[in-house]
Amino acid sequence: LLYTIKFEVTMRGCLLLTVTLLAITRVRAIQNEEVWEAIMYGYVVDYNSPAYLGRGDKIFSIPEADHDRYVAISANPIMSTDVVYSNSQSTAAMNFAFSAGIQGSYGAFSLAASMGVSSSSDTNIKTVRVDSIINSLKYEVSAIDQFRTYPEKFLSLNFRESVMDLTVQEIERLIGSFYARRLDLGGEVKKSYVMQASSRDTQQSILAELTALYGGNMMGGSVSTAASYGYRESYSEAEMSARWYVKGGDTTKWLKKDFSVESLDAEVAEVQAAWSETINDQNLHGFNFELGYMWDLVKEVDMAKGLEYQAYLENKWKIQASEFTPKQFLASDGPALIEAFRIKVSDRDHAGSSGNIRMGVRQGGRKSCRTVRNLFERPKRNWRYARTNAEKFGTCRFTEFDPRETIEIQLLSDSGDDAYIDSAGIKIDGEWRDWVDHHVKVNKHGSGSEWRVVHT
Numbered sequence: 001l002l003y004t005i006k007f008e009v010t011m012r013g014c015l016l017l018t019v020t021l022l023a024i025t026r027v028r029a030i031q032n033e034e035v036w037e038a039i040m041y042g043y044v045v046d047y048n049s050p051a052y053l054g055r056g057d058k059i060f061s062i063p064e065a066d067h068d069r070y071v072a073i074s075a076n077p078i079m080s081t082d083v084v085y086s087n088s089q090s091t092a093a094m095n096f097a098f099s100a101g102i103q104g105s106y107g108a109f110s111l112a113a114s115m116g117v118s119s120s121s122d123t124n125i126k127t128v129r130v131d132s133i134i135n136s137l138k139y140e141v142s143a144i145d146q147f148r149t150y151p152e153k154f155l156s157l158n159f160r161e162s163v164m165d166l167t168v169q170e171i172e173r174l175i176g177s178f179y180a181r182r183l184d185l186g187g188e189v190k191k192s193y194v195m196q197a198s199s200r201d202t203q204q205s206i207l208a209e210l211t212a213l214y215g216g217n218m219m220g221g222s223v224s225t226a227a228s229y230g231y232r233e234s235y236s237e238a239e240m241s242a243r244w245y246v247k248g249g250d251t252t253k254w255l256k257k258d259f260s261v262e263s264l265d266a267e268v269a270e271v272q273a274a275w276s277e278t279i280n281d282q283n284l285h286g287f288n289f290e291l292g293y294m295w296d297l298v299k300e301v302d303m304a305k306g307l308e309y310q311a312y313l314e315n316k317w318k319i320q321a322s323e324f325t326p327k328q329f330l331a332s333d334g335p336a337l338i339e340a341f342r343i344k345v346s347d348r349d350h351a352g353s354s355g356n357i358r359m360g361v362r363q364g365g366r367k368s369c370r371t372v373r374n375l376f377e378r379p380k381r382n383w384r385y386a387r388t389n390a391e392k393f394g395t396c397r398f399t400e401f402d403p404r405e406t407i408e409i410q411l412l413s414d415s416g417d418d419a420y421i422d423s424a425g426i427k428i429d430g431e432w433r434d435w436v437d438h439h440v441k442v443n444k445h446g447s448g449s450e451w452r453v454v455h456t
Helices: 002-012 015-031 035-040 064-070 092-099 103-109 157-165 168-175 203-214 264-277 294-301 303-322
Strands: 041-045 053-058 071-087 127-143 178-196 228-231 239-247 285-293 336-345 356-363 367-370 384-387 408-413 419-428 431-442
Touching: 035 041, 035 053, 035 071, 035 127, 035 178, 041 168, 041 178, 041 285, 053 157, 053 168, 053 285, 064 071, 071 092, 071 203, 092 103, 103 303, 127 203, 127 264, 157 168, 157 294, 168 294, 168 303, 178 203, 178 264, 178 294, 285 294, 294 303, 336 356, 336 431, 356 419, 408 419, 408 431
Parallel strands: none
Antiparallel strands: 041 053, 071 127, 127 178, 178 239, 178 285, 228 239, 336 384, 336 419, 356 367, 356 408, 419 431
């Protein structure tokens, strides 16, 4: 490259000499960047990063002579491991946003921290996600003094000019959606499992299943940046995916390794130690962020642009957060116990009763059960009741039904004081199944005691 430039300088004058000097200056600037400057950047959402974030453009300017006053950096070499469990109610994006101090904006990470098994999976089926994480910490970097409390005072000239010239979409892509108030620097390895879930799955049962297959730290198997897909060992109809993320240091220490479960702990510890030794100031990865919103800094330059940027991102994140909102568990592969009973009393006059209502359940003439007599005591007009106390389930406490087949229920009263019911149902396999009607009369003379099919 230098030879070609010199040749052209000889042929075409001094114009290219300026270009040559700029190129050399640019290379030196990258090579000479200090560790503390990691906090000077904006951060974009990065789907391929275990921390869900990657560097955007530099947005702050602090003279090197003043950096000790405004940036705290401590060398703190330490290795740590963690396991993060997420489900459809508390997603991985929610967990990350909470840890970064922006819990209201979890939609920003809903795609990067996806709860979906694959693009072809049924988005109506609930899932769980387990992230097994190894961090090799080298530095902690924090904004302090006025840089923490008034970051707008340190905005670079390039950032100010870019805000005026770029569209909000370009600001998001080139500069970032966030800035860092603090972050850790070092290396990070993560293995993420996402799997379809049944109502029987718990955090304890999922972790037990994974550790049995992939070892105590769940790092078993072949290390690859490509996701792998298959089915759960314990449930052959439940789809599952696994993916590795490796950032910081010499990542080849991990890639293409194949950890056997039998000697997993020793093998992982050996690679982990060798990888940690390769982490230096030229290959650091950022993680454990405390974040601020980029739109607040944009507002300091151009209020209208900042408000536009905020509205654009919040709308985008809202859409992303709603793209995966599963409603049901994967059907169990066998019979299940009833988890709860419920009724809704009508709003008509005198719909309540001074008596008690119990419920019967049956399936195909093969199985049946009844709750205790006072499952619902003295039901009141326009009230909703749900019972989860198994002591009131009677023989239904130990009777299993197949959620994949038709289930019927009946209501029985011990009183001649009529009750009027609008709906009744049971919860089984994590889902409510009800019949819905209007002012169904129930009394001890048999009214309302007919069997009715319940539906999801």
